[in-house]
Amino acid sequence: AQSVTQLGSHVSVSEGALVLLRCNYSSSVPPYLFWYVQYPNQGLQLLLKYTSAATLVKGINGFEAEFKKSETSFHLTKPSAHMSDAAEYFCAVSDRSSASKIIFGSGTRLSIRP
């Protein structure tokens, strides 16, 4: 069965510092992988997705993630944090053969220190 693990329920960085949010997946075949972001009091929105092309994926707001099959990882990064990046981030995985199933991680809350 597929699963996704996000390391660290809360990450705090200073404004301008590197953001690194970790995600590891478990799947018997290379899956589709996603990062969603949830701003306070809002629903989730898709940040970026990996569906089989380039392993380095760029998303909105300067975020990017790299699919590493050997490490079964899909970590999210941003070179320089902004205050507006404060939100909860969810890694998610989907089986290529299933058109309906997305498994979400438990989420990582990102705080930005001035």
Add this chain to the structure above:
Amino acid sequence: EAQVTQNPRYLITVTGKKLTVTCSQNMNHEYMSWYRQDPGLGLRQIYYSMNVEVTDKGDVPEGYKVSRKEKRNFPLILESPSPNQTSLYFCASSNSFYYYEQYFGPGTRLTVT
């Protein structure tokens, strides 16, 4: 404006009193889904629908019902709510080709006492 709407946004009710949370989308999406979000557990899928009159169970369907009589609407029904169904609920929709690019509603915070 393309959007998913949910009503009500906040609801406090008592154990056993039937309730319905409505969900509507204006993007002509085939796929719709309900999730519940609980601290430390992320989002868990309750039910989903691939199209009108086609629904299926997600990971945590117990205590919930859904229907899909129209493409735009996908209500979530709690026939006899219990305190363990206190949670934040999200409806989402997507088209059938890019099902993973889900559009989420603003959420419904339900408290069952």
